Amino acid sequence: DAMVIQNPRYQVTQFGKPVTLSCSQTLNHNVMYWYQQKSSQAPKLLFHYYDKDFNNEADTPDNFQSRRPNTSFCFLDIRSPGLGDAAMYLCATSRDGPGHQPQHFGDGTRLSIL
C-alpha cells in the first residue's frame, strides 16, 4: 500500500545532542510537511516543502531544520534539542492540486529528551 513511513517510531536523545527524524513516502506527492504535536495538543506546522522549495513557518525555532534530497524522502533535523522539544513529530504529504488536497499523515516519531 502507498503510504507515509516515519522512522524511527520512538527516538530518545540527550539534551543538546543533534537528532534526525526521517520520513519517506510512496505516494509520489510533491508536498511534504512536518508537524510538531505535544501531548494532548493540536499538530503545529513547522515547515513544508513544495517540491524543492522550502517554506518555513514564522514561529518555527531556528533549532529546527529540514532537508528533502528527493521526492520520496524528507528529514527533520533538531540541532540542539531542549526539553521543550519532546513531542510527537508528524510527517504528512499531499498533492499540489487542483483545489484542496487531503494531507496523508505518517504515524509519527515520538521524541524523548533525556
Added chain:
Amino acid sequence: QQQVKQSPQSLIVQKGGISIINCAYENTAFDYFPWYQQFPGKGPALLIAIRPDVSEKKEGRFTISFNKSAKQFSLHIMDSQPGDSATYFCAASILQSGSEKLVFGKGMKLTVNP
C-alpha cells in the same frame, strides 16, 4: 486570527448515542474545513471535509454542519460505536502557493462506552 477553537475537550457517550463536536474560526480566508480522526499511536487521518459554500455534508454516520455567517462548523457522529473512540481534530485550510496550510483545533477526546 489564525486560530480554530474547538469544544468540548472531551466527551463520553454511550454506544448508540450522538457525539457532537463544535469548532469556530475567525479568518474568512479559510476555504476548506476537514475533520481528522486520530487513534493513540497513529497519525491523524482525514475523516470528512466541507467547503464553505455547502451547509451540510454527510458520509455514513458522520455529518458536518457549516454556518458561514457565524463562522462555525460542527461534526455529528450518529449511532456512536466503541470503535469511534479517538481524538477528533477540526481544521481550517487555506491554499498558499499550491500548498495546503492546515490550522488545527486543539482536539476532542471521544470515549464511547459499550
